Amino acid sequence: MSKLSSRPSNVSRRGFLRFAGAGAAVTGLSATAFSTVAEAAEQTPLAANLPPGNDDAYWRAVERLFTLDKRVLFMNVGTVGSPPREVLDTVDRVHREVAAGAQSAYSDFADVRALAAAGYGCDPDELVVSHNTSDGMSKILAGLNLREGDEILTTNHEHTGGNVPMALARDRHGVVIKRIELPVGNDQHAEDYVAAFERAITSRTKVMLFSAPTYKTGTMLPIQLLAKLAQEHGLTTVVDGAHIPGMMAYNFHELGVDFLAGSAAKWQCGPGGTGMLYIRNKVLSQYNPNPLPEFWPVVSSSYPSEGGVPPRTGGSKESYNIAAYLQSVGNGSLAIMAGVRSACEVWDRIGRKRIQDYVLGHSAYLKELLAERWGVGSLYSPKDDPRLVCALTSFNPFRNPADVLDHAKSDQFVARMKDEYGIVIRNVDFPVIGSAKAHVPVRISTHLFHQREDVERVVDAMWDLAGKMA
Ligand SMILES: Cc1ncc(COP(=O)(O)O)c(C=O)c1O
Known part of the structure; x- marks a missing residue:
């Protein structure tokens, strides 16, 4: 059996001390470290320090748990996610502890x-x-x-x-x-x-x-x-x-x-x-x-x-x-397994249902905006049957709908979204009943580190680019 602590690393340990202050601020005890919860969350990006509530401030604090490059709006979580800072710190710390102690991990974890x-x-x-x-x-x-x-x-x-x-x-x-x-x-x-x-x-x-x-x-x-x-x-x-x-x-x-x-x-x-x-x-x-x-x-x-x-x-x-x-x-990885545990702890702390509601809410909003601008027929994802929806949204961005059959043009769309608008999405190709050729729409992932204005931003950018590529 592995015995992996999820104690934060050196960097996070400093955060951990700050958390004591943040907790004090929340409970109204002597708040020496921070004057507001928002300030605490700003400076201590750990899930344990998230402010109470389910409002914009809360989800902005959630966003700060992540180290995603701020110059890019990353909306391709369906391909790969990005671990929160505390997960990275845990993996890094345990890797180093394992290396220092040359520890093996013959374990069922x-x-x-x-x-x-x-x-x-x-x-x-x-x-x-x-x-x-x-x-x-x-x-x-x-x-x-x-x-x-x-x-x-x-x-x-x-x-x-x-x-x-x-x-x-x-x-x-x-x-x-x-x-x-x-x-x-x-x-x-x-x-x-x-x-x-x-x-x-x-x-x-x-x-x-x-x-x-x-x-x-x-x-x-x-x-x-x-x-x-x-x-x-x-x-x-x-x-x-x-x-x-x-x-x-x-x-x-x-x-x-x-x-x-x-x-x-x-x-x-x-x-x-x-x-x-x-x-x-x-x-x-x-x-x-x-x-x-x-x-x-x-x-x-x-x-x-x-x-x-x-x-x-x-x-x-x-x-x-x-x-x-x-x-x-055989020999497993204590560090990676500690990272998995830390990621699950972050999710459990925020609340899995709360995350689901949030990411599906973004996707529903995205689909409404797409349907408003491009028409509901542009969607490859279902929108109205709640049993069929998730946080992945596929749609045809082209002004001329037939362009969705043009693989090279779809590739260019994705590349230009990154180069000209700083937004990472992807495309997907698949057979469609009644079509001799595969369709190649684009796909957008909305996750817990996105805000409502990110959804609006990707829609505006795609509308603009679709106009340029018409
Ligand atoms: C439906 C589906 N299955 C399997 C995979 C492969 O995922 P993994 O990289 O976790 O093996 C993917 C990756 O995007 C996927 O979307």
């Missing part, structure tokens, strides 16, 4: 997993800190007992992180991959997804695998509804939830799925090269009464080398700790 699992609504034996989403997806697909002719039912908007392990299962075991075509835009409902998957289920279907949200249109597939459908058909569910940790305040148990792989370095803003892998490891009949699927922890150095493991449980108590087997693989 039970303490870090316990803290993270509490935030994600699951148990420590069900949560692995993976290397990233792709690593999690690979471990899931390699660990399932899939055979020749078994079908995986998935979508045409999946990421390489899921597509490649599925291709490996196909080429190695003869598994068949079947894809449903996903709709785009605002004119859709959660039930459409259930109907589309249901129509495609056959007697050979073994797994339903889908991204929620897709990285292409930012559509949050309705996980609970799809999990229910899968349960009714006795199927295993695998969710590519790359964007879920840190964005959505989901309780993983309640989702009712078997597996969910996510990133801890995107919206969760943990250290690079970290992810969250959820593996259902007990039967909680209120969420998913089906038996656990056969699953092997294929990358492990702690799975018993003799004697194997007992059968997977059929009840609410695990029969063994599957997450520990997948976590404990």
Whole structure:
């Protein structure tokens, strides 16, 4: 077991002392260090020092927790996040302590997993800190007992992180991959997804695998509804939830799925090269009464080398700790794991639901502004069905809508947004039903370090640039 303190580093330790003053200011005790809470938050960018409330001042203080380059407005969190200062300090400090003491870490990091699992609504034996989403997806697909002719039912908007392990299962075991075509835009409902998957289920279907949200249109597939459908058909569910940790305040148990792989370095803003892998490891009949699927922890150095493991449980108590087997693989990194813990602590302190509401609020505002200027038809992301929305927004910025088929022009748009307006966004390409060519819209991520005026700024900049490029 690792014993990692999340005590701030030298830099933060000074902040820690200031926090005593800030706390005094909040409680009205002798406030020697600061005269106002705002001043305290300004000078001590630690989550522990955030002012009370949920107003502009609060979210500006949240923004100050981060070290993002102020000359750039970074709106591509869907690709990678940026750790808060205290996470960086923790990683740096622990790295140095490990180096000074030449410490090894043959560990299942039970303490870090316990803290993270509490935030994600699951148990420590069900949560692995993976290397990233792709690593999690690979471990899931390699660990399932899939055979020749078994079908995986998935979508045409999946990421390489899921597509490649599925291709490996196909080429190695003869598994068949079947894809449903996903709709785009605002004119859709959660039930459409259930109907589309249901129509495609056959007697050979073994797994339903889908991204929620897709990285292409930012559509949050309705996980609970799809999990229910899968349960009714006795199927295993695998969710590519790359964007879920840190964005959505989901309780993983309640989702009712078997597996969910996510990133801890995107919206969760943990250290690079970290992810969250959820593996259902007990039967909680209120969420998913089906038996656990056969699953092997294929990358492990702690799975018993003799004697194997007992059968997977059929009840609410695990029969063994599957997450520990997948976590404990040779010598790990105390520093990175301390950073993951620190990132989860920051999120828990702010409140995962509060973060979800805030980032979805920005996205809703963004979509309204886009619909006002460009028309609702420019959106690839849904807007009006609350079950389908998330903090990723994809839309066609071009005055001539047909330009969205021009990959080079879309690339130029993204490059000019950075060069001429100092705003980082990205584009995404994907098939659209009825179109011979892929569409290449742009995608904007709105996160907890953004303010309302950032949303307005990116809209104005895109409108201006679209005019120049018309
Ligand atoms: C839906 C989806 N799946 C998987 C990935 C791969 O993520 P990671 O870098 O965490 O492996 C991404 C990355 O953007 C993604 O958007």
